[in-house]
Amino acid sequence: MSKKVVAVIFGGRSSEHDISRVSASMIIQNINQDKYTVIPVCITREGRWVLFDGPIESIKSENWEKFAATAILSPDADHRGLLRIVGEKVKFIPIDIIFPVLHGLNGEDGTVQGLFELTGIPYVGCGVLSSAISMNKAYTKLVVNTLDIAQAKHTVVYRNELEENIADCIERVENACGYPCFVKPACAGSSVGITKAHNRDELADGLWIAAREDRTIVIEENITGLELECAVLGNDDVTASVVGQILPAAEFYDYDAKYNNSESRTVIPAPIPKEKSEEIREDAVRIFKALDGSGLSRVDFFLEEGTNRVVFNEINTLPGFTSISMYPMLFNALGISPEELVDRLIELAIKKFEG
Ligand SMILES: Nc1ncnc2c1ncn2[C@@H]1O[C@H](COP(=O)(O)OP(=O)(O)OP(=O)(O)O)[C@@H](O)[C@H]1O
Ligand SMILES: [Mg+2]
Incomplete structure (x- = not known):
């Protein structure tokens, strides 16, 4: 052949x-x-x-x-x-x-x-609809809202609302999220345009920064807890990997902390109780399916300090695949080598196409 x-x-x-x-x-x-x-x-x-x-x-x-x-x-x-x-x-x-x-x-x-x-x-990977929704933090939240999976309290502000009456926008954010809060463009590159606002001035600055990247801005309450990630693989039969933890070296896991700061570390498997990692693995698969995912994705969560709630953060449909990226490392921990992973991804693409 x-x-x-x-x-x-x-x-x-x-x-x-x-x-x-x-x-x-x-x-x-x-x-x-x-x-x-x-x-x-x-x-x-x-x-x-x-x-x-x-x-x-x-x-x-x-x-x-x-x-x-x-x-x-x-x-x-x-x-x-x-x-x-x-x-x-x-x-x-x-x-x-x-x-x-x-x-x-x-x-x-x-x-x-x-x-x-x-x-x-x-x-290989997700189709048009799942890619588009998953890239957009506002739309992803709408879909995940239907699943009874916790998410940070959030609100959405549009650029034109900001231009018309920023005071109204700030009031809305303060009522929905309080401080500190995370201000994010709905669609942007990894951590681009994201800031953490600790007060009204920082919120105003953060809203304008995010508005440079997208006309839709998502603001979330701050979640204190562990940052956990789970990789998924499959089309109809979806396998969830083990759960890993990321330990940001900076105040949040921004682009610099992720790629330039060697102090940022990953722990696989994450040091959490078995029932929590099972909950995360199940949630990851449910979210992937609800978003019409296929092939692969990495689904990110928080395990909230105090409440022990699993809180969904975001999904990446084409996650990093370097030797130190979570996606291949999480499957490696499950006994699936990078070579086998790549092979399966190609086969899943062919299978999806053949229907
Ligand atoms: N609501 C929140 N509460 C606490 N920390 C947060 C919150 N939202 C984001 N963070 C921190 O900011 C980082 C970046 O946020 P997020 O993952 O939403 O952005 P991203 O740019 O889409 O990420 P990626 O680079 O993984 O694509 C997170 O890894 C986390 O450290
Ligand atoms: Mg992220």
């Missing part, structure tokens, strides 16, 4: 471009080369689609990009592949499976998934 061709698409215009490169090299290294031929395609920071044909170690550098051939995914379902364009010459490269390794805006929010749908090629 001839090998299937997997296009690994990485990079992208989002703020998580760098992490995507690291995730992509980890995924490519773990794709079974006996079964699959890998074609890496990079979306540059500027949004160009280019073919990567260098050694895997070079994926993290950007030097090769200006010499690379353009390679765009054709939306024509008759093509089912990439069009490699050099000058006026176009070469066709057939693709059997698309493996998006794109985090954040344009990659994890249904945008690129819409293109994948048009191509008629199976692709």
Whole structure:
């Protein structure tokens, strides 16, 4: 049987471009080369689609990009592949499976998934609807509200309301959430535009900061407790991983704490009672299903100090996949190696496509 061709698409215009490169090299290294031929395609920071044909170690550098051939995914379902364009010459490269390794805006929010749908090629991970809802913190909350799973008290403010009457908005937030509270753009990159407000001045600043990223702003009460994460894998039969804990080095787990601060640590399995980790695993699967998830996601929670409540925080449909990322580590702890994980994800994509 001839090998299937997997296009690994990485990079992208989002703020998580760098992490995507690291995730992509980890995924490519773990794709079974006996079964699959890998074609890496990079979306540059500027949004160009280019073919990567260098050694895997070079994926993290950007030097090769200006010499690379353009390679765009054709939306024509008759093509089912990439069009490699050099000058006026176009070469066709057939693709059997698309493996998006794109985090954040344009990659994890249904945008690129819409293109994948048009191509008629199976692709790894969530579809258009689940990606779009899961990227939007306001809409995710609406769906999770139907599940009887606790969430932080929250309210939504729109940019135009802020421009019209910020005092009203502040009053609404103070009544719903109190201080400190978290101010978040509904859709943005990892921790981009998120602030913690301890008083009215910081809240006003935080609302304007968030409004730069999105016209919808979500404000949440502060939850004090452990930060816990659970990975899920599957389409109809969904497996939940063990539960892990993240220990932010900063006041909250922002982009810098996550990727640049070596003091931030992860603990697997999380040091919590068995019944709490079971509750989290069940909730993770229920949330994933309610959001019409497929393939993979990482679902994040708090275990609230004092009340011992499991509180849902957010879901990531294309979570980080580096050697120190929670998603592969949580499944590794369950005995599923990164190589097996990558293999299962590709098979799930094919299965979903075949229906
Ligand atoms: N309501 C809250 N109470 C306490 N801490 C919070 C709350 N919301 C967010 N945080 C802190 O801020 C961090 C970032 O928030 P959140 O996970 O919602 O943002 P994100 O940018 O979508 O995250 P990611 O980078 O995982 O995609 C959390 O990991 C946590 O440390
Ligand atoms: Mg988070």
